[in-house]
Amino acid sequence: MNLKNEIFDINGEDEFNKRALSIFNFQYDKVSIYKSYVDHKKIDPKSINHYTEIPCLPIRFFKSNNIIAKGKKEKITFLSSGTTNQARSKHLVHDVDLYQKSFLKTFEQNYGNVEDCIILALLPSYQEQGNSSLIYMADELIKNSGHQLSGYLSINNEETVDKINKLKDQKVILIGVSYALLDLAENVELPALSSWIIMETGGMKGRKKEMVRDELHLILRKKYQCENIHSEYGMTELLSQAYAKTNGEFYSPSWMKILIRELEDPLSYSSFGKTGGVNIIDLANLYSCSFIETQDLGRVNENGSFNILGRYDQAEVRGCNLLSFN
Secondary structure (H helix, E strand, O other), rough: OOHHHHHHHHHOHHHHHHHHHHHHHHHHOOOOOHHHHHHHHHOOOOHOOOHHHHOEEOOOOHHHOOOOOOOOOOEEEEEEEOOOOOOOEEEEEHHHHHHHHHHHHHHHHHHHHHOEEEEEEEEEEHHOOOOHHHHHHHHHHHHOOOOOOEOOOOOOOOOHHHHHHHHEEEEEOOOOOHHHHHHHHHHHHOOOOOOOEEEEEOOOOOOOOOOOOHHHHHHHHHOOOOEEEEEEOOOOOOOOOOEEEEOOOOOOOOOOOEEEOOOOOOOEEOOOOOEEEEEEEOOOOOOOOOOOEEEEEEEEOOOEEEEEEEEEEOOOOOOOOOOOOO
């Protein structure tokens, strides 16, 4: 099928709508759990003419079902971080090339050629649990940077201190889970890192108290002595990410849409600036499900950005996101 080749060159709403409808029809036909869900909602696929009419599969289905197109075999399975008491979501990925293209293209759109950057990663809990899509992405960014000093950091050892001091004035992107970035700053006397990009991927994982993103960024800016803290928004069930460079305002790539559903009427979408539940269309999820109803709370802004504001009260705490709400 040609859909794979058309995902990453979308230009404008009409093209997105065309691709989304094509992928919806493909997944309705080939992804059995999604077809069952759409049929259960008594929705006629032929009646859908716009991507905002496409039903989104609740994200919990990734915990209890193998979501993959008929006739396709998973080449890799990504698992959510979770905790020992939680069932972990699983994303069966048939075409790893789709994931690589998605995260590399989005990264380079936001931060330029990865070969021009030194990539450091501070993701201890993800390394421990394994099967992490975030670790897979970090591995590839480190490898593609081609710099001998790119790699993973430990929170508290002499090699980390030496590397930070050696690289303090260079172009470095440090990608870290929130609690680890805080731990590093508490355990190591950091130099001013104003030339670095510090990027948090969310997640306290029970190691520290949850806090709103503004509070976290204020602390990190002081600790790392940098002007802005960047953020990455992604999850196991997606093959695409969004990035925020200032004020927690995320921008998604052209093949990914954020829709905000009404809190009191989940079948309707909210207008700009109104808080609601986050639905995501990720067209890179070609062989699983591109249409996902998350348990995150957020809002979409008129400038095309979106904010993640917290989670539903009944939702489990996800390890890869910042999960507090004021």
